[in-house]
Amino acid sequence: MNEWGGPSATLTAAGWLGVAIFALAMYGGLAFLLEDVRKAAVLPVFRRGTSKESFEGDLQVQLRELADEAGVRKTL
Numbered sequence: 001m002n003e004w005g006g007p008s009a010t011l012t013a014a015g016w017l018g019v020a021i022f023a024l025a026m027y028g029g030l031a032f033l034l035e036d037v038r039k040a041a042v043l044p045v046f047r048r049g050t051s052k053e054s055f056e057g058d059l060q061v062q063l064r065e066l067a068d069e070a071g072v073r074k075t076l
Contacts, residue, residue, distance in 0.1 A: 031043035047055060054062045066072060 027043070028045065031045045034042040035045070041055075067074075
């Protein structure tokens with residue numbers, strides 16, 4: 001038993017969950033760092049939708065919806 005009155009298995013499960021979250025965060029950080037350095041995908045990060053289109057497409061794909069973003073003036 002711990003000080004909070006719960007079973008010790010709860011603390012063990014929470015610890016392993018923390019380790020899993022840490023490993024996932026380190027994988028994502030390393031994947032994005034290598035991608036930034038090499039300018040190409042090295043480790044899969046499972047992008048979907050518009051983020052995949054903007055990474056794999058050209059500049060026109062990235063700027064396609066810029067005019068609809070907040071803070072962009074329609075006319076000067």
